[in-house]
Amino acid sequence: MQSRALLGMQAHPVCVEVHLANGLPSFTLVGLAETEVKEARERVRSAIQNTGLEFPGNKRITVNLAPADLPKDSGRFDLPIALGILAASGQLDTRKLNGYEFAGELSLGGELRPIRGALAMSLALPGPDAGAAKPRLVLPEGSAEEAALVPGTEVYRATHLLDVVRQFLPGDTLPETVAGWERLQPSAAHKEAAYPDLSDVKGQAAAKRALEIAAAGGHSVLMVGAPGSGKSMLAQRFAGLLPAMSTEEALQSAAIASLGGRFSLDRWAQRPTCSPHHTASAVALVGGGSPPKPGEISLAHHGVLFLDELPEFPRAALEALREPLESGTITISRAAQRAEFPARFQLIAAMNPCPCGYLGSSLRACRCSPDQVSRYQGKLSGPLLDRIDIHVEVGALAADELINTPPGESTAAIRQRVVAARERAMTRQGSSNHALQGKAIDTQCQLDEAAAKFLNTAAARLGWSGRSIHRCLKVARTVADLAGAQSVQLTHVAEAVQYRRALKAH
Incomplete structure (x- = not known):
């Protein structure tokens, strides 16, 4: 048998x-x-x-x-x-x-x-x-x-x-x-996957632009802003910006969901958005147990991993994300067995700029001391922040920006630009811009003299590592793809530099 x-x-x-x-x-x-x-x-x-x-x-x-x-x-x-x-x-x-x-x-x-x-x-x-x-x-x-x-x-x-x-x-x-x-009979649902629409989020043009770039290039994003500024709403609508899943991607994603007991035919070919609570342990995120079972990062394969209140996660859980962000896989090794799970997800993280949440806000004054702000932001290690491609500030909205304001641009309109940019990247190099490694970065992200000088000056002033420079180049390549440009120009690099700024302090 x-x-x-x-x-x-x-x-x-x-x-x-x-x-x-x-x-x-x-x-x-x-x-x-x-x-x-x-x-x-x-x-x-x-x-x-x-x-x-x-x-x-x-x-x-x-x-x-x-x-x-x-x-x-x-x-x-x-x-x-x-x-x-x-x-x-x-x-x-x-x-x-x-x-x-x-x-x-x-x-x-x-x-x-x-x-x-x-x-x-x-x-x-x-x-x-x-x-x-x-x-x-x-x-x-x-x-x-x-x-x-x-x-x-x-x-x-x-x-x-x-x-x-x-x-x-x-x-x-x-x-x-x-x-x-x-x-x-072999059957697969052919209905179009339904996602919440980004037009529900009013204002926040800068954050929406950052999410569009992230979706087009496969980049990870860290959103920093005051409570109630719309970070969670933006993150929950991000999956709708991504291109439709291929049959192979849908099967891989569904197979992992089946292992975790979460698969439903109603969500076939729908990109998952996993949002674990900030009390989740490292094992809950990366997987484990005997026999090994997939964690949240594998359940988010070909989808989105949304970590709200990022500094509140245990340090061990956050540091465990570093390798999967680079490799796209997670290997769980135990004394008697070893299991490998795919984990090619897009990380969308959100945090407040300080413990009270109102540092730099125009609506309320921050009551945190510089030492409290430093300790709070210091919960995120430099190596982890280095691996997040885009850092964007999400400002608080005034009442007149929320009341009687017309809806913003729809998810479908933004997705069209995202799909076109991804097709340019796939035609040119066979992979997303985020996946570029080694010589491929130099080949696809060649800069003219003015753009190279600007990037060198910015990297020196901000104290960037080599990884930060490479990630800035990848983001600039995505910005160029969205603009339909063949080469990376000064304006594309300048916009990419804006997404690598350090967290704001007192």
């Missing part, structure tokens, strides 16, 4: 072997099974007996989950274990079971319950290039719909153990089609 175990993003094949022997009645489960898998003995026994099938209670039952060194967790092996016992006792035709893979949790009455990671299982099936026939998946309702999103996959949906058993009974005649057994 074939099934699959999840380890990170990988769904490794597992063979469920069942042996019945004479002797003292027992039910032994071996093969590095976690507690929830060992509990399958009671679920399987009850499910078989309560559905009117014969459980070989007078036999010595041994179930082996091979390979033995691969960790197995969750109740996904209930269904293959039950079918293995029924096949070993002669109640099913073992030849008919060939070419199928099974996964599903059983209730005590035999109903099938959804499992995590069904989409990862479907993605892990060997393709037509592997030579062998692609296995057919049998999954519970809810999980089968996920697996059917992968093109070219043959998926069957079952709602009860008896629905599966009827398909593999001995004999040459096929059983009558039952309501609880159905082959699903």
